[in-house]
Amino acid sequence: MSNQALQDLIAKTQATLELIAAHYAPSVFASSMAAEDMVLTDLILRGKLQDKISIFTLETGRLHQETLGMLDRIRETYDYEVTPYRPQPQAVEQYVQAHGRNAFYDSVELRKECCHIRKLEPLNRALKGNASWVTGQRRAQSVTRAELHVQERDEAHDMQKFNPLADWSEQDVWDYIRANDVPYNPLHDQGFPSIGCEPCTRAIQPGEDVRAGRWWWENPDSKECGLHVVDGKLIRIKSHAAESA
Numbered sequence: 001m002s003n004q005a006l007q008d009l010i011a012k013t014q015a016t017l018e019l020i021a022a023h024y025a026p027s028v029f030a031s032s033m034a035a036e037d038m039v040l041t042d043l044i045l046r047g048k049l050q051d052k053i054s055i056f057t058l059e060t061g062r063l064h065q066e067t068l069g070m071l072d073r074i075r076e077t078y079d080y081e082v083t084p085y086r087p088q089p090q091a092v093e094q095y096v097q098a099h100g101r102n103a104f105y106d107s108v109e110l111r112k113e114c115c116h117i118r119k120l121e122p123l124n125r126a127l128k129g130n131a132s133w134v135t136g137q138r139r140a141q142s143v144t145r146a147e148l149h150v151q152e153r154d155e156a157h158d159m160q161k162f163n164p165l166a167d168w169s170e171q172d173v174w175d176y177i178r179a180n181d182v183p184y185n186p187l188h189d190q191g192f193p194s195i196g197c198e199p200c201t202r203a204i205q206p207g208e209d210v211r212a213g214r215w216w217w218e219n220p221d222s223k224e225c226g227l228h229v230v231d232g233k234l235i236r237i238k239s240h241a242a243e244s245a
């Protein structure tokens with residue numbers, strides 16, 4: 001992409017964020033502090049939109065140290081505290097006692113139950129009381145995101161959902177990060193294009209799909225944690241369909 005084309009894409013994304021701040025606030029940005037999320041973090045904080053679009057992360061209790069370290073990097077760079085949302089300790093304890101700490105490897109159902117406890121329930125808490133939410137998802141990231149729109153209705157949470165980077169390519173993300181000296185998770189330099197919880201994320205080989213390192217033991221069309229499934233698009237995921245819809 002030419003420099004002008006990237007500038008146009010950035011301007012379009014800034015306009016989306018300003019639209020959210022003006023008409024869909026209070027809004028929250030769900031950041032996993034991955035590369036895409038750091039682009040949005042930079043645009044929100046440099047654009048001084050944080051009073052309208054606050055940033056939180058799902059601190060699942062199973063993140064890499066490098067990912068947790070991004071909380072410090074963001075504080076140092078932008079003087080901003082990302083709000084961590086953590087799972088209910090009792091729910092984690094019950095799951096571990098009933099199934100084992102790493103039972104998510106045993107079945108899609110147990111994986112989704114773990115994601116429900118560590119991600120979905122905290123996400124629901126984080127979204128409560130807001131008019132909209134924002135994600136760093138891109139259409140090109142995986143087959144499960146092929147029909148992603150910049151703005152969509154999240155029926156499950158009864159609110160607007162924005163994916164301002166839907167049109168961005170991976171190259172656009174990295175061009176922006178390098179041009180603007182945006183801090184990023186060092187795992188990206190170690191073969192992790194997509195970063196989630198430590199036991200459910202692995203490095204990938206050159207040429208592999210960027211999401212191939214997430215829940216690699218499952219089929220590609222079930223590789224979502226349920227956070228971003230709307231309009232019934234991924235109803236084919238069997239377990240927790242109600243939560244995922």
Ligand code: SF4
Binds near residue numbers: 104111119196198225
């Ligand atoms: S990604 Fe893995 S460890 Fe994290 S919540 Fe989901 S199943 Fe649990």
